[in-house]
Amino acid sequence: MFVSRSRKRSIDWATSEQKDPFRKKIKDEECNQEMVKEAMKQEEDSNLIEFLQPFPWQKIEAEGLDCDYALLFSKEEADHLYTKLEEEVVYLTGDETKVKVFGKVFNVPRKLATYGDTGLSYTYSGVSHQASQWTPTLKYIRDVVTKATGKTFNFVLINRYKNGQDQMGEHRDDERELDPLCPIASLSLGAARDFVFRHQEARGKRSRRQIKPVKLELAHGSLLLMNSPTNTYWYHSLPARKRVLTPRINLTFRHILQDGKK
DNA sequence: TCCTGGACATTTTA
DNA sequence: CTAAAATGTCCAGG
Incomplete structure (x- = not known):
């Protein structure tokens, strides 16, 4: 712990x-x-x-993996922010919540929202999302994250996992529109959830190498910084945890390049 | 043993 | 070549 x-x-x-x-x-x-x-x-x-x-940062390192972890908010602050976000955040509905994987379209097993500077959009797995205007709480959190990291962010992807059945499959954040030099800052509120990194060359039956997965628990009020080149070599996932019965809200702050379109 | 959940690998195209 | 999904198999622990 x-x-x-x-x-x-x-x-x-x-x-x-x-x-x-x-x-x-x-x-x-x-x-x-x-x-x-x-x-x-x-x-x-x-x-x-x-x-x-x-500020007590914890360094997490492996071959090609570079992360920093810290408790950014006290329990009281985190509780308050969680409540405010439950009031403020409007999640996407209908087609916007679908994702294309292996040629098939699925509803994502969680709720999604995107906020950011005017005009920004973010695309992954065949679906594009327009950013909504920052809410007061999101702006506040963004500014605290900026203070803590020295980095600026113009976009946040919000994932809400209603309980341990909601999850996120293994993937990399390797979209072109992401600024590769700016870390992704992942803030967790609500239920603590396990988080798993696996090296790309250690996946599959015929994997060439045996590299141990890196596992951590993302606590209420914590911030995880995923620095370059983590997303080049490592997949990450939020596995299902059936015993978790309460929601988790995750904010991943990103820096999106305006003109770096594909 | 049986049951559950976790760790994977697999899938082959809205 | 890739894939932010679901599904099946295997296995450990209670």
Whole structure:
């Protein structure tokens, strides 16, 4: 079990914009892009220093795999964010929730939503999703993730697993529109779930190599950073866990390249 | 033993 | 060549 305490952070966040200087700074972004770029850079630097010492990251490494894991939110904060997201997030319905695998169309065994900057869309397994506008809570979480990582994100894919029967099959996030140098930041809220990485060359009966899977548990309020080149060599999945009876909401923050279309 | 769930490999095209 | 799905087989543990 991973023991750590997340940093103390004011919990009266969403209600009062003035109390959070970072949110104020984000508002300025809409006025002056140049100034904001500077401000963000300085923000990143100061936050890097601020978080370097007290923030307890756990490094997860294997051949071609590079991840960082930390408890980003305390139990109380995570509970609150979970509740807010249950109120705010609108999940896709109908054809938007279908996926094409081995030529057949299926409904995904979970609920999906996509939020991000205006005009962004994300495509995988034959289905494209337009990003909805950031909600206040998603914006807040995005900014905390930025503070903690020093990276910026313009998109978030939300997966909601209603219980341990909902799952995600093995795959890589190897879409062209993803910025390969920006890590994918995966925030977990709700039920803890196992998460499994398997090396591409260790899959299948005739696999050439025997590389052990990397398994971890994603806790309530935790953040997992999947750094380059993890997604080049490793598949990941969220396997079914029948004994899990409560929901998990997963937010994967990404950086999507506008013009990097296929 | 029986039952369940987990770890895989397989599938061959809305 | 790949595949964000479901399904079947095998096996360990209770």
